Amino acid sequence: MLLEEMGLRVVAQWSGDGTLNELIQGPAAKLVLIHCYRSM
8 A cells, every 4th residue: 555655554444345443443543534536
C-alpha cells in the first residue's frame, strides 16, 4: 500500500467488507483519510 511505503502505519481500512476489529481501532488513529473512488 502506498501509505505504508511512505512510512505511515495504517490502522484500519474500511470498505463494504470491513471488520468489527477495524472499526474499533479507528479512533486510535492520529489522522483519518477518506477517499471516494468515484472522485478520481
